Amino acid sequence: WPDAWLMPDQVEDQCAPNQLEPNVPVSAEQMRDLGICYWKMDDVDKYDYPIKAIPWDPKDAKDPKLQALRDARGYSYADIITVHPDHLPEFDQKIKAFFEEHIHDAEEIRYIVGGSGYFDVRNKEDKWVRVHVKKGDLMTLPEGIYHRFTCDEDHMIHAMRLFIGQPVWTPFNRPQEDHPSRKKYAELFLATE
Numbered sequence: 001w002p003d004a005w006l007m008p009d010q011v012e013d014q015c016a017p018n019q020l021e022p023n024v025p026v027s028a029e030q031m032r033d034l035g036i037c038y039w040k041m042d043d044v045d046k047y048d049y050p051i052k053a054i055p056w057d058p059k060d061a062k063d064p065k066l067q068a069l070r071d072a073r074g075y076s077y078a079d080i081i082t083v084h085p086d087h088l089p090e091f092d093q094k095i096k097a098f099f100e101e102h103i104h105d106a107e108e109i110r111y112i113v114g115g116s117g118y119f120d121v122r123n124k125e126d127k128w129v130r131v132h133v134k135k136g137d138l139m140t141l142p143e144g145i146y147h148r149f150t151c152d153e154d155h156m157i158h159a160m161r162l163f164i165g166q167p168v169w170t171p172f173n174r175p176q177e178d179h180p181s182r183k184k185y186a187e188l189f190l191a192t193e
């Protein structure tokens with residue numbers, strides 16, 4: 001599992017690690033309890049993923065582990081997004097939007113094929129947990145979890161975005177307490193008994 005830690009409520013530089021003083025690590029088990037799934041993928045470099053933001057057919061997956069995951073979970077769409085000022089159109093606007101706290105009405109699936117970055121998710125106490133994803137990490141965030149994304153200090157990430165069916169990336173910014181996806185998440189993962 002990737003490194004993860006608690007964050008302060010407010011940050012000055014979103015790309016800095018922003019650990020508490022002293023650092024409070026968050027375990028794989030705690031992340032699993034929030035509904036996050038994780039796979040360490042083998043040999044990313046072997047499969048030569050395009051490093052530009054282009055659609056990419058998951059049927060072309062030569063990686064048997066990715067193939068198996070796709071089959072098991074029904075992922076039928078994939079593309080590759082490169083978050084870097086020279087590669088992402090409207091970079092400034094996008095990076096700002098990624099860092100707004102939001103939910104989706106579907107699972108968010110990211111396979112990091114190059115670079116690194118931070119996914120921040122809210123834990124059960126509504127505190128930010130920062131997850132440092134790197135090349136080879138495949139992580140899913142469940143439907144309805146409050147989260148955000150930022151580059152780290154290397155300012156470069158290539159991520160395969162997978163989806164079941166026609167992709168919809170629409171973020172619903174917090175608050176969304178009445179959104180069906182949020183209610184579903186709360187019932188599944190935040191219920192007290």
Ligand code: KMT
Binds near residue numbers: 110
């Ligand atoms: C998201 O959902 O925030 C993104 O797609 C960001 C880029 S994926 C590393």
Ligand code: NI
Binds near residue numbers: 103104
């Ligand atoms: Ni998102």
